[in-house]
Amino acid sequence: MAIDTVKLEALFRKVEEQQAPCIIRAVEVEKVYRMGNEEVRALQGASVDIYKGEYLSIMGPSGSGKTTLFNMIGGLGKPTSGKVYIDQVDIAQLDYNELAWLRCRKVGYIFQTYNLIQVMTCLENVTLPMAFAGMDAEDARDKGIAILQMVGLGDRILHKPGELSGGQQQRCAIARALANSPDIILADEPTANLDTHTGEEIIELLSRLKEELGVTIVSATHDLKMLKRSDRILWIEDGRIVRMAHPSEIDFSVGDFD
Amino acid sequence: MEAIREQVRLPFSVAFEVVMQGIRIRFGRSLVTATGVVLGVAFLMSILSGQVIRQGVSHEAQLRTETKRMFSFLTAEMGPPKDQVIGVLQVGPLNEAEVRLIRTLKERGAKAINWAQLTGQGAAPPEVARLVTGTSVEEVAAEASSLLIMGQGSLPQLDWATLLASSAQATVGATQKQEVAEVAPGVPLVSLARELKPEEIEAQALEQKRSAFRNLWMTIISLVVTFICISNSLLMSVTERFKEIGTMKCLGALSSFVRRLFLIESSLIGLVGAVAGALVGLVFAIIGYGLTFGFPLVLSSLQWGAIAFYFVPCLAAGVGLSVMAALYPASFAARMVPGTALRTNI
Numbered sequence: 096m097a098i099d100t101v102k103l104e105a106l107f108r109k110v111e112e113q114q115a116p117c118i119i120r121a122v123e124v125e126k127v128y129r130m131g132n133e134e135v136r137a138l139q140g141a142s143v144d145i146y147k148g149e150y151l152s153i154m155g156p157s158g159s160g161k162t163t164l165f166n167m168i169g170g171l172g173k174p175t176s177g178k179v180y181i182d183q184v185d186i187a188q189l190d191y192n193e194l195a196w197l198r199c200r201k202v203g204y205i206f207q208t209y210n211l212i213q214v215m216t217c218l219e220n221v222t223l224p225m226a227f228a229g230m231d232a233e234d235a236r237d238k239g240i241a242i243l244q245m246v247g248l249g250d251r252i253l254h255k256p257g258e259l260s261g262g263q264q265q266r267c268a269i270a271r272a273l274a275n276s277p278d279i280i281l282a283d284e285p286t287a288n289l290d291t292h293t294g295e296e297i298i299e300l301l302s303r304l305k306e307e308l309g310v311t312i313v314s315a316t317h318d319l320k321m322l323k324r325s326d327r328i329l330w331i332e333d334g335r336i337v338r339m340a341h342p343s344e345i346d347f348s349v350g351d352f353d
Numbered sequence: 354m355e356a357i358r359e360q361v362r363l364p365f366s367v368a369f370e371v372v373m374q375g376i377r378i379r380f381g382r383s384l385v386t387a388t389g390v391v392l393g394v395a396f397l398m399s400i401l402s403g404q405v406i407r408q409g410v411s412h413e414a415q416l417r418t419e420t421k422r423m424f425s426f427l428t429a430e431m432g433p434p435k436d437q438v439i440g441v442l443q444v445g446p447l448n449e450a451e452v453r454l455i456r457t458l459k460e461r462g463a464k465a466i467n468w469a470q471l472t473g474q475g476a477a478p479p480e481v482a483r484l485v486t487g488t489s490v491e492e493v494a495a496e497a498s499s500l501l502i503m504g505q506g507s508l509p510q511l512d513w514a515t516l517l518a519s520s521a522q523a524t525v526g527a528t529q530k531q532e533v534a535e536v537a538p539g540v541p542l543v544s545l546a547r548e549l550k551p552e553e554i555e556a557q558a559l560e561q562k563r564s565a566f567r568n569l570w571m572t573i574i575s576l577v578v579t580f581i582c583i584s585n586s587l588l589m590s591v592t593e594r595f596k597e598i599g600t601m602k603c604l605g606a607l608s609s610f611v612r613r614l615f616l617i618e619s620s621l622i623g624l625v626g627a628v629a630g631a632l633v634g635l636v637f638a639i640i641g642y643g644l645t646f647g648f649p650l651v652l653s654s655l656q657w658g659a660i661a662f663y664f665v666p667c668l669a670a671g672v673g674l675s676v677m678a679a680l681y682p683a684s685f686a687a688r689m690v691p692g693t694a695l696r697t698n699i
């Protein structure tokens with residue numbers, strides 16, 4: 096019996112798809128900010144499927160709604176309309192308790208503005224989410240030190256954010272996002288303030304998390320190196336997703352990406 | 354893949370640990386917040402204890418006048434008490450002025466003060482026990498240059514002749530009004546008690562009413578000041594941490610945990626501030642009134658019981674207002690959508 100290669104290929108692709116289920120699905124998400132009479136439509140029907148273990152980069156001009164999208168898919172805000180599913184669960188259906196669990200364990204956030212707690216040391220900032228997860232203080236301390244060493248802040252663990260450079264603060268924020276070994280990392284411009292070398296190290300770190308631990312990474316960035324390493328790139332403009340592409344489809348040399 | 358579960362509820366000890374760490378880290382800021390509580394409570398306490406001090410002082414002053422008057426009435430009859438024997442026949446409970454009179458007589462050099470209780474044996478009341486020599490009714494007036502009938506009670510028929518036999522020309526004095534009417538005829542009796550005229554009583558009642566109203570008014574005003582002082586400093590300290598609350602929520606803190614943090618922190622700060630404030634307020638009141646009326650008078654008339662009693666509302670106000678002022682904005686911030694709380698800049 097002759098083997099139909101075309102059919103076989105289709106069969107294999109299907110298996111591949113099953114291996115990478117959709118971890119985050121945003122459906123027609125709209126977000127309207129109201130300030131008095133004024134309305135700002137930050138998201139206008141954004142739909143995106145993010146697969147488990149992929150590295151998705153998000154690009155878009157300033158004010159296009161990247162941070163808002165992160166907030167919506169990370170359970171930090173409520174969409175005005177539309178739905179967000181994480182692991183097939185509509186997060187609007189979760190109660191405050193489950194939402195807290197989700198924010199604590201499932202998702203690691205790297206905020207654009209770091210949002211480190213200024214009065215706490217690096218280590219305390221990193222161990223805070225572990226405390227929220229109920230981890231023992233000793234274990235949390237050990238893990239926190241290990242993570243900080245990994246991001247190259249091993250010699251700064253007892254410094255407060257105010258005593259760190261912008262890049263060091265960013266790395267502390269990255270370390271905090273890794274605290275509870277999340278399945279998903281939402282990174283809002285994680286390399287914006289880093290020099291090329293440190294930036295590369297962070298990209299390397301994120302790629303390793305993805306490769307070795309299967310962590311899903313969603314990152315807003317304009318960093319070429321990051322874009323090249325990602326699996327897919329998504330463009331957002333005026334709150335709408337306007338384009339989705341694989342890095343190989345893009346000619347980075349001609350500034351196709353802005 | 355792990356299914357979504359419920360977030361763990363952290364035990365109280367973790368919250369307490371986080372709070373203590375927070376207070377240690379921002380010790381200076383916590384101190385500033387506590388200072389607000391100290392000021393608020395100090396104001397309240399100084400007003401309240403000021404009322405106690407004023408009452409005590411006026412009571413003391415009245416007592417002193419009363420004693421002085423009885424003393425001078427008595428000495429006008431019997432001469433200076435130096436080296437004299439004085440008899441005291443107690444017919445009922447003594448009032449403060451009578452005790453003072455006994456003390457004054459002793460201080461002015463009376464040789465002995467014989468004391469007897471009409472109603473039976475019994476020991477002298479503790480406040481005069483040190484000053485008097487207990488005897489029987491028959492001997493109380495022996496060699497005495499005066500016999501004082503003291504205490505609130507009625508005076509039964511006595512054999513005055515025998516009683517006063519050994520003490521020629523003794524002055525018989527009564528320090529309270531009701532006794533005088535019942536004394537046997539033929540015994541010369543000096544009334545040391547003073548009878549208030551109706552208009553005096555009326556004036557006193559009016560003055561009392563006025564001062565009660567003034568005290569109430571002052572208390573209300575000071576409560577308002579305390580409220581503003583405490584809520585202002587606590588509100589400030591919480592609202593400047595909205596962003597921090599937002600961050601904690603984003604990292605998976607439960608609202609109940611955030612509320613608990615601020616509950617513990619504000620009650621600790623409230624308690625420390627209130628205790629310090631109450632002490633500061635008391636010291637200020639004592640200094641203030643001491644400078645006005647003289648420290649000896651103020652300190653000797655201080656009613657510690659009443660002042661200790663006023664510590665209770667001061668602590669309650671300090672802790673209660675602190676918790677209220679902190680918990681309201683904290684739970685407001687905790688209920689906010691975390692993404693929004695992150696952006697707030699107050």
Ligand SMILES: Nc1ncnc2c1ncn2[C@@H]1O[C@H](COP(=O)(O)OP(=O)(O)OP(=O)(O)O)[C@@H](O)[C@H]1O
Binds near residue numbers: 156159164
């Ligand atoms: N809390 C808010 N209240 C009102 N408007 C808001 C709020 N948050 C965002 N916006 C508006 O929504 C739009 C999208 O904002 P967003 O922060 O998502 O942009 P962004 O793509 O992250 O920009 P950038 O690259 O500069 O960080 C902007 O026009 C912004 O003014």
Ligand SMILES: [Mg+2]
Binds near residue numbers: 161162163207283
């Ligand atoms: Mg942004």
